[in-house]
Amino acid sequence: MADDYDQSVESFLNQVRVGHLPYGTTTKEVSAIFEQFGTIVNLFLKRRISRDSSVFLSHPYVFIVFDKSDTVDQVMAARPFFMGDCQLFVRRCLPITRKYPYEAFLTVKKILIRTESEKNDEILPDDKTIVEYLTAAGGKIEYFERLNNKTVLVQFDDYDPVDICCLSRPHLINNQLVEIEKCSNEEQARLRIEFQQKSHSVSTELSSTSMTSDIDNRTMNINSSTPTLSIDDEITQLRSVYNKITNHLECQHEQLVASLSSEWEQTAKERIRLQRLTLDYKQEYERLTKENRQWKKSFSDSLREKPDVQDEGERKLQEACRKTEIAMGTHNELIKNTQ
Structure with a gap:
């Protein structure tokens, strides 16, 4: 019986998580990259460490929900994606269950295939049958080792086939129920x-x-x-x-x-740095606001002084014209007397 707290696999088949986004990325920029593959039902961009935190993530990430699960296969097949100089990290979303609480946060290329039953006489199918079954997940098998009759270690060339196996539970190989899980620590296994x-x-x-x-x-x-x-x-x-x-x-x-x-220390340092920058930006904003008010006042004063300046200029021009006419008259009189 499934636990009430287990998330449903069906609700995650059409979701992807995109990480390593550049700082300041917008939802419109992300949509422009992925809407070519299918209709986006929902897009959630996480910028902050928490909802009420003032600390922004240096590399935000986004959850994208498509209308069809086939669209996710197309997105994963079209990797890699780039945004500027950043290569985006795209992976399928996995449910969080009581049996595998940390599986959704692990990105590995290795899986462990084990017998579901604890009976000593039950063993896994032969290697060829297991390899043929895993071909449906895609990818290339780089390493295959039977640790014992009840456990097999498999390594793919990519992390996506591992996520596909996790989303495809339960697994039946030759009508035998087997368990496939991520292998995050081979030595411990x-x-x-x-x-x-x-x-x-x-x-x-x-x-x-x-x-x-x-x-x-x-x-x-x-x-x-x-x-x-x-x-x-x-x-x-x-x-x-x-x-x-x-x-x-x-x-x-x-x-x-x-x-x-x-990581917490780095986050705390980053938070202090951002707070200092925020304070500096606030002071700079206040300085620019004050300077802006001064320029506005100067501009208003200049607009008020403009009519007076214009009148003074016209008066001086008229005076200069009058003096010029007097000088011309005097000049003409001198020429007439000379003749």
């Missing part, structure tokens, strides 16, 4: 299989030892060469593997905490 094999080996040996003890406990005590030591050795090995896995997980946890701390 191998350690888990090794631990399971050790546990199964010890369990089998303990069961065999118990049966032998029930049949003839006296014979076992006489002829057996310290079977408890062998079991202790196996338990010691199991503890070693368990400690190794625990240490590895703790190391991963520390790395994740350090990474998140570093």
